Amino acid sequence: MRIRLPLVGLPLVGPALVGLIAALALGSPARAQMRGHGGPVRALAVTQDGRLAISGGFDQAAIVWGLDTGTALSVLRFHEGAVNAVAVLPDGRFASASEDGRIALWRLGGAEPERVLDSHSGPVAGLAVAPDGTALASAAWDGTARIWPLTGGAARILTGHKGNVNAVAFLPDGRPVTAGADATVRIWPRDGDAAVTVTVPSAVSALAVTRDGEIAAAGADATVRFLSPEGAIRGALELGSAPVIALAAAPDGARLAAATAGGTVAVIERAAPRVLFSLVGPGLPVWSVAWRADARGEVNELVTGGGDRLVRRWNAATGAPIGPLAMPRPADALAAFAGDRGAEVFGACVACHSLNPNEGPRAGPTLAGLFGRRIATVPDYRYSDALKRMDIVWTPETVARLFEVGPARYTPGTRMPEQTINRAEDREALVRFLEKATATP
Incomplete structure (x- = not known):
């Protein structure tokens, strides 16, 4: 079923936006689980007043939600x-950052970004806003972090990590903090290049900074470490075996939430530190x-x-889900082909x-009507420029060749994960x- 988003494109800013959200809250019950992304929800941020959230997905989209109603206000x-x-x-703007190396600044209701920051040469993995609101920091897999003045001008480039920079945050005094695959947390001066470097036992994927300046860092070894603003490690808390993917500090600084690849979120009392309780969902990565x-x-x-x-x-006090925990899963698109x-x-x-044209794109475009279609021509899906320049029409032969040699060789510039099908019989079966499955009436 297609998700209908009737508010997309409306020029809603300031009091008009507040009024609309209030009207929606009166007119329909809130939905505690919000469905709209065509792939895993990779990133989240909530406005200070709690009325809006923005989410980023593997489906290449960001969605602005009205949390009081569970309504998608803009895709x-x-x-x-x-x-x-x-x-x-x-x-009042929102920022989104992507695997494509670009950062987009949006105004709700705008069909295109107001500004694009595009000097990273690798995927952007993290964003943070300076405490005084004047700058945006980005962490990227090109080995750098950048501090972008929101009023315009050149970015400050932070170099020194040996590999992917996975996360970035700001201390209350405005100093940037970065962490990466090189198993270091680096605390940078407001100006200059001499960072304080703290080495930990494994790659760091997530950072959070509390209101009093303590740094929480976590990643591959499923342990949250607590560092002072000067880099001294105060303590550590092991959370199990699943890597920690995301961290968020509560606004009052007393608690920390740690999301894991195992599908749980630990709510941590920071002073102890100890786990107060865990949110337990469907078992998929959070x-x-x-x-x-x-x-x-x-x-x-x-x-x-x-x-x-x-x-x-x-519920942040008890860990109970708001609304039903389980939602009906989408119909199994392959059920009719059991044994095939x-x-x-x-x-x-x-x-x-997806195979159904009504489902639209997920992380990749729909395959409905695949054969006979030129590459990179599904409407409303953003392809790389490299794919748009290719002269390929999808036929049984070209699809088989794609999986024989792999997407990276057959369609250079694709964002499709690299995969091959080695057996000719399996390619023919696919x-x-x-x-059969992609034929449209």
Whole structure:
């Protein structure tokens, strides 16, 4: 079923936006689980007043939600890769950052970004807003972090990490903090290049900074470490065996939420430190987490995004899900092809590609009507420029060749994960299945 988003494109800013959200809240019940992304929800941020959230997905889209109603207010499509990070800017704008190396600044209701920051040469993995609201920081897999003045001008480039920079944050005094695959946390001066470097036992994927300046860092070894603003390690808390993917500090600084690849979110009392309770969902990775305050500023909810493609709300005091925990899963697109070897091969593709034209794009474009279609021509899907320049028409022969040599060789510049099908019989079975499953009336 197509998700209808009737508010997309409306020029809603300032009092008009507030009025609309209030009207929606009166007119329909809130949905505690929000469905709209076509792939895992990779990133989340919530406005200070708790009324809006922005999410980023593996489907290359960002969505602005009205949390009081669970309504998608705007779908932001610009990026040519997964949206790995999002941020709320103090002037009411939103930022999205992607695997395509670009950062887009949006005004709700705008069909295109107001500004694009595009000097990174690798995927952007993290964003953070300076405490005074004047700058946006980005962490990228080109080995750098950058500090972008929001009023314009050149970015400050932070170099020194040996490999991917996965996360970035700001201390209350405005100093940037970065962390990366080189198992270091680096605390940078407000000006200059001499960072304080703290080495930890494994790669760091996530950072959070509390209001008093303590740094929480976590990653591959499933341990959250607490560092002073000067880099001294105060303590550590092991959370199990699943890597920590995301961290978020509560606005009051007393608690921390740690999301894991195992599908749980640990709510941590920071002073001890100890786990107060865990949010336990469907068992799929939880990629993103954020705290939500009510109109009085009291933090009463957690918002999470995960591998089930949903944005979920939870009671921050008890860990109980708000609304039903389980939602009906989409119909199994392959159920009608039980026993078909080609359908079994396609099982690795179904997370990224739909077969039904009404479902629209996921992380990749729909395959409905595939054969006879020129490459990079599905409407409303953003392809890389490299694919747009190719002269390929999808036929049984070209699809088979794609999986014989792999996407990187056959379609250079694609963002499709590299995969090959070694057995000719399996390639033939896949093609026969696609001929049946993608045919449109």
